[in-house]
Amino acid sequence: MSNNWWKIQILCDPSLEELIFWRLEKFGCPGTATEVKGKQHWITAYIPVKLASLGNLAALELSLKQDAMAFGVDLLPVIKWQEIHEEDWGRNWKKHWDMTEIGDRFLICPAWLSPPENTSRLVVRLDPGIAFGTGTHPTTSLCLEVLEMHFTVKTNQIIADIGCGSGILSIAASLLGAPQVYGVDIDPLAVYATKNNRNLNQIDDKKLMVETGSVEKLIKLKSDGFDGIMCNILAETIIELIPQMTNLAKPTTWAILSGILLEQTAEVTHVVEEYGWIVATIWQREKWCCLNIRRS
Numbered sequence: 001m002s003n004n005w006w007k008i009q010i011l012c013d014p015s016l017e018e019l020i021f022w023r024l025e026k027f028g029c030p031g032t033a034t035e036v037k038g039k040q041h042w043i044t045a046y047i048p049v050k051l052a053s054l055g056n057l058a059a060l061e062l063s064l065k066q067d068a069m070a071f072g073v074d075l076l077p078v079i080k081w082q083e084i085h086e087e088d089w090g091r092n093w094k095k096h097w098d099m100t101e102i103g104d105r106f107l108i109c110p111a112w113l114s115p116p117e118n119t120s121r122l123v124v125r126l127d128p129g130i131a132f133g134t135g136t137h138p139t140t141s142l143c144l145e146v147l148e149m150h151f152t153v154k155t156n157q158i159i160a161d162i163g164c165g166s167g168i169l170s171i172a173a174s175l176l177g178a179p180q181v182y183g184v185d186i187d188p189l190a191v192y193a194t195k196n197n198r199n200l201n202q203i204d205d206k207k208l209m210v211e212t213g214s215v216e217k218l219i220k221l222k223s224d225g226f227d228g229i230m231c232n233i234l235a236e237t238i239i240e241l242i243p244q245m246t247n248l249a250k251p252t253t254w255a256i257l258s259g260i261l262l263e264q265t266a267e268v269t270h271v272v273e274e275y276g277w278i279v280a281t282i283w284q285r286e287k288w289c290c291l292n293i294r295r296s
Contacts, residue, residue: 004049006057007084010064012077014041014287018261019067020077022234027060028052034137040075049083057081100136103145106172108136111200122175125200126168127193139258142283142290143169143232146256149292150228151176157227160184160218160248162241164210167194169230174203182226183210184217215244229255235264239271246275249295254280258290265289 008029010020020043021032029045036042052060061079068076100108101121109115111127147169150157155177161170164183173181185191194210211217218226226248231238238257245255255277260268262284268291269279276296283290 005046005084006049006052006081008045008047008057008060008079008081010043010045010077010079011037011040012043012064013068013073013075014039016064016068016071016073016077017041017043018234018264019071020064022236023060023064023067025234027056102141103148105148105176106144108168122172124168124171124175126166126171126197127200138285138288139232139260139290140168142285142288143230143256143258144172146281146283146290146292147172147230148176150254150256151178158182158222159228159230160222160226162215162218162229162231162245163190163233163237164194165190165232167197167208167210169232170194170208170210171197171201171203173228173230174208175201178228179207181208182218182221183208184213184215185210186212186214188212215241215248218248219244225250225253227253229253231255232258235260235268238268242271242275242277246277251295254292254294256290256292258288260289260291262287262289265291 012020017034024032024045027047028051029047032043032045034041034043064077064079099113099115102108105122107115107119107121107123109123109125111125115123157178159173159178159181161181161183164170164185167183170181170183183194191210191212198205198208198210211221227250229245229248231241238259257268265282272279272291272293277293278296279291279293281292283292
């Protein structure tokens with residue numbers, strides 16, 4: 001039982017995607033994935049069987065349908081779930097995920113594949129486990145593209161990764177030349193995944209430090225601030241973290257904020273500017289955007 005998972009799949013109107021992400025996060029799912037099916041989206045999430053009963057799943061289904069009705073969506077979400085073994089999870093990833101080139105410098109390579117021998121790209125080897133972040137989602141790929149831009153000239157930068165997930169952004173920053181990267185996540189499973197991927201990429205644990213926690217933990221780990229901050233989570237959480245995140249900044253600090261829907265951009269920008277940051281650029285892909293900000 002301890003190694004079994006509920007695989008939850010939700011067919012929904014695209015306008016509900018962010019709300020469903022939030023609902024699944026509150027439910028306890030450590031990560032989500034989306035696949036476009038015509039005019040609808042398939043959202044897939046996993047949660048350990050021991051953390052959710054059939055009654056809990058039924059209550060989740062009811063909540064998602066009530067959310068859709070409250071938003072005035074005509075087509076209610078269709079939800080199904082099944083119990084799978086941990087080994088089945090691994091096979092699912094291997095079946096649907098291949099090597100991906102991102103930006104000008106990165107090649108994201110699943111752990112079970114061998115990268116090309118003569119590639120000039122920085123190879124990020126990844127086994128996401130149950131943590132979010134494979135590089136294929138627009139929010140993650142945008143972060144990676146903006147990140148490489150910050151390392152085109154200056155590499156000697158100390159980086160913080162808030163909500164490190166699978167560790168993909170932390171590992172990318174290390175490969176770009178950051179002498180130290182500090183990754184934090186409130187989910188112990190994400191911390192476990194990041195540490196595993198750190199080892200998979202043969203990065204020293206003194207160069208990439210990973211801890212359970214959030215901004216408060218980063219302040220304790222490095223009270224004199226960071227040169228760069230990465231935060232790829234939900235817009236609502238970013239808004240809550242901006243006041244604390246400001247305490248991590250030096251006068252020259254930059255930050256990359258992603259996981260933001262286009263219609264949420266104005267709200268996030270307002271809070272960012274309220275706390276003394278300047279929005280340098282806004283990168284957009286599909287219905288998502290990534291804010292590249294710096295201290296004023």
